[in-house]
Amino acid sequence: MNDPMDFNDSQMLHAYLDGELEGAHQDALFGRLSQDSGLRAEMQDLLAIRKAIQHDTVAFTPPAAATSAVFTTLGFSIPATLNAGTAASMAGRAWFAAGSTLLALLTTVMLSMLFPRTEAESMPAATPVQPTAVELGTQAPTPPPTATPNGHRQARKPAAVPVMAVVLPGIDAAAEPSFEEKATPHPQSAYLDEFARPEERELRGIRAPFIPYNRFLTVENLPFTLYVRRSTLSADPSVSIPSRKNASLDMNLGALYEIGKHHAVGIEFGYESFAQSFNGTLGRTIVRYEQQPSAYCLMAMYQLTGPETLPYTYPFVRLHAGAALQLGPLARGTAGVAFKPFERVSLVVGLEGSMLAYRFQGNWFDTKKLGATYGLEYAF
Amino acid sequence: MSGDSTQIPDAELFALLREEKHKAEVAFAELYARYSGRVYAYCLRFLGSRDEAQDAFQDTFVRFYECAKGEREMTNVPGFLLKIARNLCLNRRRDRKPTTDIEHVESYIQTKQNENTELLQLVTMAMDMLPDDYREAFLLREYQGFSYEEISTILDVPLSTVKIRIFRAKQKIRSLLAPYIADVSHER
Numbered sequence: 001m002n003d004p005m006d007f008n009d010s011q012m013l014h015a016y017l018d019g020e021l022e023g024a025h026q027d028a029l030f031g032r033l034s035q036d037s038g039l040r041a042e043m044q045d046l047l048a049i050r051k052a053i054q055h056d057t058v059a060f061t062p063p064a065a066a067t068s069a070v071f072t073t074l075g076f077s078i079p080a081t082l083n084a085g086t087a088a089s090m091a092g093r094a095w096f097a098a099g100s101t102l103l104a105l106l107t108t109v110m111l112s113m114l115f116p117r118t119e120a121e122s123m124p125a126a127t128p129v130q131p132t133a134v135e136l137g138t139q140a141p142t143p144p145p146t147a148t149p150n151g152h153r154q155a156r157k158p159a160a161v162p163v164m165a166v167v168l169p170g171i172d173a174a175a176e177p178s179f180e181e182k183a184t185p186h187p188q189s190a191y192l193d194e195f196a197r198p199e200e201r202e203l204r205g206i207r208a209p210f211i212p213y214n215r216f217l218t219v220e221n222l223p224f225t226l227y228v229r230r231s232t233l234s235a236d237p238s239v240s241i242p243s244r245k246n247a248s249l250d251m252n253l254g255a256l257y258e259i260g261k262h263h264a265v266g267i268e269f270g271y272e273s274f275a276q277s278f279n280g281t282l283g284r285t286i287v288r289y290e291q292q293p294s295a296y297c298l299m300a301m302y303q304l305t306g307p308e309t310l311p312y313t314y315p316f317v318r319l320h321a322g323a324a325l326q327l328g329p330l331a332r333g334t335a336g337v338a339f340k341p342f343e344r345v346s347l348v349v350g351l352e353g354s355m356l357a358y359r360f361q362g363n364w365f366d367t368k369k370l371g372a373t374y375g376l377e378y379a380f
Numbered sequence: 381m382s383g384d385s386t387q388i389p390d391a392e393l394f395a396l397l398r399e400e401k402h403k404a405e406v407a408f409a410e411l412y413a414r415y416s417g418r419v420y421a422y423c424l425r426f427l428g429s430r431d432e433a434q435d436a437f438q439d440t441f442v443r444f445y446e447c448a449k450g451e452r453e454m455t456n457v458p459g460f461l462l463k464i465a466r467n468l469c470l471n472r473r474r475d476r477k478p479t480t481d482i483e484h485v486e487s488y489i490q491t492k493q494n495e496n497t498e499l500l501q502l503v504t505m506a507m508d509m510l511p512d513d514y515r516e517a518f519l520l521r522e523y524q525g526f527s528y529e530e531i532s533t534i535l536d537v538p539l540s541t542v543k544i545r546i547f548r549a550k551q552k553i554r555s556l557l558a559p560y561i562a563d564v565s566h567e568r
Contacts, residue, residue: 046554049553055500062417070412076408
């Protein structure tokens with residue numbers, strides 16, 4: 001636009017704003033602008049339109065799904081610098097995870113308050129200073145409340161160990177009629193003499209449950225724990241298709257077998273849905289698919305249980321590996337606490353993350369879930 | 381390939397797309413980072429539908445990579461990308477059904493709702509009312525920042541045609557928005 005005769009003032013203005021007007025014609029334009037208020041108004045309008053376009057951030061930001069689709073189609077991994085679009089959802093998940101942890105801790109504290117320890121349970125187990133030990137013979141005292149997650153298993157150990165009643169100095173043990181109420185059990189006294197006859201125990205004035213002689217032959221003698229649990233896992237928020245899962249089936253059943261004081265292995269069976277979002281081709285078009293199928297899951301697991309941290313509370317970590325039937329391999333990790341106010345029953349809360357891998361049109365995709373889990377355990 | 385890929389010129393990155401996978405991947409990611417926003421903006425504002433724009437955008441980069449394997453030299457990568465995007469968008473406009481289905485309407489509404497700037501909403505609505513050839517010239521100028529000469533090359537039309545299309549597009553948008561621009565601009 002170099003010939004001023006070719007266009008009018010308006011065209012000159014447009015060319016100037018587009019950087020296409022040479023200096024020789026700019027003077028003419030400036031002269032017209034100083035005289036023509038209509039031309040100035042037009043310039044202001046054009047600048048306002050341009051300013052609005054410069055704020056068109058929606059248009060200049062490709063959706064994260066589109067970026068993912070491009071790189072997946074070409075077989076490339078998405079660079080971290082381009083993955084900022086998913087940062088918001090990741091932050092949301094982090095908040096959710098932090099909230100779940102807080103919830104788990106609050107639940108533990110509340111349950112501790114709801115089920116306070118009795119006075120007897122609160123008695124210190126420490127042996128008094130300079131105690132006098134009096135051997136009472138082979139007995140079977142009631143095991144104290146479990147001091148470890150496996151305490152009730154210790155109580156079943158079929159070994160005859162002399163029970164030691166510890167009394168305070170200066171007290172005649174033989175003259176003390178109700179020593180079982182005051183005595184602090186020696187650590188070894190937790191071992192039961194399962195072969196002692198009930199009448200013999202009664203004679204010794206110790207209230208102990210009757211244990212049949214053949215107990216060690218029953219299935220109850222095996223260190224099994226059964227549990228049922230549910231999860232509130234958040235899935236891919238971009239999947240808008242709802243799950244058609246029957247909510248009443250949304251639970252997992254599991255069995256754990258202790259292989260050591262802190263170690264257990266087991267299996268878990270459950271039914272859950274997986275929000276899936278993946279890209280594929282339909283003809284020559286790249287298509288984003290969404291679905292939320294439900295599937296039965298079968299997993300092997302390993303559990304590591306820590307020592308008692310808060311009253312009756314035991315932290316644990318559980319790792320699962322298995323498959324969601326007809327979908328793909330499934331891995332899961334759980335970290336939580338088991339609240340054990342009773343000998344056999346535990347309430348379990350924790351944080352859980354899982355990842356399902358699946359294939360579509362020769363490409364692998366994954367679905368991640370993160371959330372809280374809660375359930376009940378019963379130890380045999 | 382070592383060092384900072386952001387310092388490598390377009391032409392070199394384009395040449396690396398023909399190299400082994402790792403190098404091609406790094407080069408592609410860098411070119412994508414540089415131009416994906418402009419390509420998506422063109423697709424979205426030309427087609428007006430987020431879903432259609434997303435499809436055209438994805439196809440553009442896939443086709444760009446496929447073409448890069450055969451091309452020997454490339455002096456204007458953004459121009460090449462925009463040419464691919466333009467062809468894909470034109471095909472979609474041509475194949476678009478005359479009746480608008482409900483999904484398209486929902487997508488359109490959602491796209492507009494995400495644009496929380498009132499004047500921008502008005503501008504995009506005005507753009508949608510332009511003829512295709514005016515709109516694409518306007519987009520290449522205002523959204524992509526191409527010079528008239530570059531637009532002439534991309535559209536494969538004479539320079540004078542580009543000038544007049546851009547001018548008329550702007551005039552048309554201004555005439556549609558003039559009653560609102562002053563009010564909206566003052567409210568902001």
